[in-house]
Amino acid sequence: MQMSEVSPIVLVIDDEAQIRRFLRTGFELNGFVVHEAGTGTEGIRAATLRPIDIVIVDLGLPDMDGSEVVERIRSWSTVPIIVLSVRSTEAQKVRLLEMGADDYVVKPFGIAELLARVRVALRRQSRAASGEPAVTVGPLMIDLAARAVTLNGTRLTLTPKEYRLLQVLAQHAGNVVTHQHLLKEVWGSIHMQDTHYLRIFVRKLRQKIEPNPDSPKILATELGVGYRLDYSGAETATPALATATTDV
Amino acid sequence: MPDAPKNNFFRKEVRGIALTLGLVAATTVLVAVIIWQIGLSSGTVAYLVPVLIAAIRWGLIPALVAAFLGVIASAYFFFPPLYSLHITDPQEVVNLILYICVAVVVSQLATRLKSQLEMSRQREIEMRDLYAFSRRLAVAFDVADIQSAIEDHLTAVMQQQVVLFSAARDNKRRNGTAVPAEVIAAVEGFAAANRDNATGVTVNASGGEVWLVRAVSPKSPEFGLIAINFGRHSQDDSDELRSRVDAALADATATLERLGIAHAINEAHMRSQTDQLREALIGSVSHELRTPLASILGAATVLSAAPALRGETKLQALVQDVRSEAERLNDDIQNLLDATRISSDGIVPRAEWADPADIIDSALERCRGRMAGHHVVLNMPSDLPLIHVDPVLVKQALVQIFDNAAKYSPPGSQITVAARARDGRMVLSVTDEGAGLSATEQPQIWDRFARGQRHATTTSGSGLGLWIANAFIAANGGKMNAVSDGPGQGATLAIELPVTQAAVPHMESDADE
Numbered sequence: 001m002q003m004s005e006v007s008p009i010v011l012v013i014d015d016e017a018q019i020r021r022f023l024r025t026g027f028e029l030n031g032f033v034v035h036e037a038g039t040g041t042e043g044i045r046a047a048t049l050r051p052i053d054i055v056i057v058d059l060g061l062p063d064m065d066g067s068e069v070v071e072r073i074r075s076w077s078t079v080p081i082i083v084l085s086v087r088s089t090e091a092q093k094v095r096l097l098e099m100g101a102d103d104y105v106v107k108p109f110g111i112a113e114l115l116a117r118v119r120v121a122l123r124r125q126s127r128a129a130s131g132e133p134a135v136t137v138g139p140l141m142i143d144l145a146a147r148a149v150t151l152n153g154t155r156l157t158l159t160p161k162e163y164r165l166l167q168v169l170a171q172h173a174g175n176v177v178t179h180q181h182l183l184k185e186v187w188g189s190i191h192m193q194d195t196h197y198l199r200i201f202v203r204k205l206r207q208k209i210e211p212n213p214d215s216p217k218i219l220a221t222e223l224g225v226g227y228r229l230d231y232s233g234a235e236t237a238t239p240a241l242a243t244a245t246t247d248v
Numbered sequence: 249m250p251d252a253p254k255n256n257f258f259r260k261e262v263r264g265i266a267l268t269l270g271l272v273a274a275t276t277v278l279v280a281v282i283i284w285q286i287g288l289s290s291g292t293v294a295y296l297v298p299v300l301i302a303a304i305r306w307g308l309i310p311a312l313v314a315a316f317l318g319v320i321a322s323a324y325f326f327f328p329p330l331y332s333l334h335i336t337d338p339q340e341v342v343n344l345i346l347y348i349c350v351a352v353v354v355s356q357l358a359t360r361l362k363s364q365l366e367m368s369r370q371r372e373i374e375m376r377d378l379y380a381f382s383r384r385l386a387v388a389f390d391v392a393d394i395q396s397a398i399e400d401h402l403t404a405v406m407q408q409q410v411v412l413f414s415a416a417r418d419n420k421r422r423n424g425t426a427v428p429a430e431v432i433a434a435v436e437g438f439a440a441a442n443r444d445n446a447t448g449v450t451v452n453a454s455g456g457e458v459w460l461v462r463a464v465s466p467k468s469p470e471f472g473l474i475a476i477n478f479g480r481h482s483q484d485d486s487d488e489l490r491s492r493v494d495a496a497l498a499d500a501t502a503t504l505e506r507l508g509i510a511h512a513i514n515e516a517h518m519r520s521q522t523d524q525l526r527e528a529l530i531g532s533v534s535h536e537l538r539t540p541l542a543s544i545l546g547a548a549t550v551l552s553a554a555p556a557l558r559g560e561t562k563l564q565a566l567v568q569d570v571r572s573e574a575e576r577l578n579d580d581i582q583n584l585l586d587a588t589r590i591s592s593d594g595i596v597p598r599a600e601w602a603d604p605a606d607i608i609d610s611a612l613e614r615c616r617g618r619m620a621g622h623h624v625v626l627n628m629p630s631d632l633p634l635i636h637v638d639p640v641l642v643k644q645a646l647v648q649i650f651d652n653a654a655k656y657s658p659p660g661s662q663i664t665v666a667a668r669a670r671d672g673r674m675v676l677s678v679t680d681e682g683a684g685l686s687a688t689e690q691p692q693i694w695d696r697f698a699r700g701q702r703h704a705t706t707t708s709g710s711g712l713g714l715w716i717a718n719a720f721i722a723a724n725g726g727k728m729n730a731v732s733d734g735p736g737q738g739a740t741l742a743i744e745l746p747v748t749q750a751a752v753p754h755m756e757s758d759a760d761e
Contacts, residue, residue: 207630
């Protein structure tokens, strides 16, 4: 994979030494360089002192809330941030995403899940930096420059709003996009509460892009939070994205 | 308007007397007509009719007025010499005296009858109030229930707006009754100062209303403080009302004491404290357990992918065991946390318009590992209506049902997941080919810690799953039901959620432009 050329640097901010240890081992086995911080203050300082490619932050830190860390880092940096949270806090997840976190992983989690999220966030970052116009998610390809969508090479006809919805999701491909963000981007801020718009258009969109709309593999639902464009056919999501970046 | 009650009393009397006057006049005309037409010698006896009517309808004074007027009218209109109060015939004088005696006795009898009737009606109302009160007490579960029953009872007894304050209730949040800030302040001051004060304090609220704040019972502080709205009254009137309140409260307190309310309140206090302690304990223990579990699970996943273990199938299997057992433990802890959430704070759903298909898909995704050995069939139309629910809660309820279906049905059997809209309801059902339910098990499965006797030794579980699912669905205004043809015949567990078609929001026509 392309990351092995230059080892990406990950900053882990968590007060639990055992969590930091397994994350360090997991990341190092996968070719990352790991920096650790046990408190929010330490973490924020580490993020300013060293070049960091991605930040993993736990929500429950002893000295400050994880969301404060997100807010403080976001005030001067666009570095991808992934939050570790516990379940039953959908409202909190939405707030974190709106504050600028790129994604979240629910505790307890497996290392593979976290690595997948990290790779997606890193890829998005590099795509944003290179101005890459095409996003491929499994059999679906969205050419953001040409405003063209193809499924297995066949051109799809989408309505303007369907395309806009897909476009916003594609810009964040792999990461979850909140309902509010989608509603604001597609229908404008006056429709921020109209989740039914989203439900109806997502349904229409799935009829066109999903091989089986009843069990979607491309446009995934994150209940209570938002949607994610992510091919879950197998562990192919990231390689598929990688090939897309090379051929345009 | 001051003196409202006194005013009312006089107005009622005056009205009675005025009506009596009319009645006597009408009788006079009637008697005159009868005498003129038929030629009867005297109509005095006819004046008993207005006396009776006045006694029954308007009370003693109008009745006596009617009797007196009857005498005057007879003497003036019918006894010679006519049109003079002078009476010549001694026989007529005797008649009149007899009439007066009868009239007075009749009016007294009639008014007594009337007051007895009113008293028994009043007693009936009181009995009904008391009955309703004791019935509410019988079903009261905690202190707040008892307090609100007392509040309503006192309101009924005193016919005034009554608000009860106590340590056990949230004094700021009153259901629908607006209590002026001055009264709240007085209650707080009163509670802090001196609880023995039985006379209480009057508060002039900003709206011009006069409130009395006092202890319900000086002897039993458990009953709390009471604030009574006297409305807009003068000081004199308040004094009168206060004595009425004293009497009513003495009665009410006697009732409360007879019913053993003080004991019940104390007991409910203790019960809720024990409950709170237990929930807090479960909550903190579960949280403490989950933290190391995250490390165990994470470390196991790192190990299973480690190059050192590649090809080591036996060690891999061990790591896999660590992982799956940790996941199971995590599920159990999550159930305990959910259970404490249900019984301590209650569930507050975050409702939004959700696609039932999304909820089912998320739940299936979550249970993919657990249901891997089963053949899952999905059966739903593509045009399901949207539902207004908390999708996360509904998903968690579904996960519990899937978990249950997978646990109690053999590997390789079929689990059918269906969704359909019917009669204004969305029904999500899960049918398995497993252990089924016996007639006795069927109603018990929703109970907390319910575990079927047949499975107690063979299948592990906390018995919380379906109880949690039921609570989550109830919080969304839905209900659950279970159908089974019997043990070994499989079971269908269904979630029913309301679909209010009228409430489904429409989309602006330019939404797709």
